[in-house]
Amino acid sequence: MQGKNLLVVTIILTSMFSFVSGVETESIEVTLEWSYKTDGYIVSSPTILHIEKDKQYEILIGSTDDKLYCLNNQGNEIWNFQTNSDVRSSSAIWDIDGNNQVEILFGSDNGNLYCLDIASNEIWSYTTKDNVFTSPAIADIDLDVHLK
Secondary structure, eight states: OOOOOEEEEEEEEOOOEEEEEEEEEETEEEEEEEEEEEOOOOOOOOOOEOSSTOOOEEEEEEETTTTEEEEETSSSSSEEOOSSOOOOOOOEETTTTTSOOOOOEEOOOOSEEEEHHHHHHHEEEOOOOSOOOOOOOOOOTTTSSSOO
């Protein structure tokens, strides 16, 4: 008898009570694989991406402890970026400048929209007149292959 193929899916969950968790599921059985606690609430959705060339995913998550976190697929912190105000925005990712590496865009309650490189270095920020708690959207508005 041949063995059956199982689809193993990792689900990233966030909790308003400061936790990010990774669970794996094979059919209907769910197992907690890891958990990461921040010092604030998590009210945004996680963003999943590949930053490193290791074919493993990373997770971006904002927290009301004024930080955007980047975690590896085992739930270990790679870096965090301090904004000095709540991060309730989910992140948007795209290679905005065409350098073959994604940039990370997210907002903070300090009124700033941030653009970071994959190592958490600030490329630029734009100050608005109010909190930025919604998630940025990136699009090629005029279909010229350049994002706006």
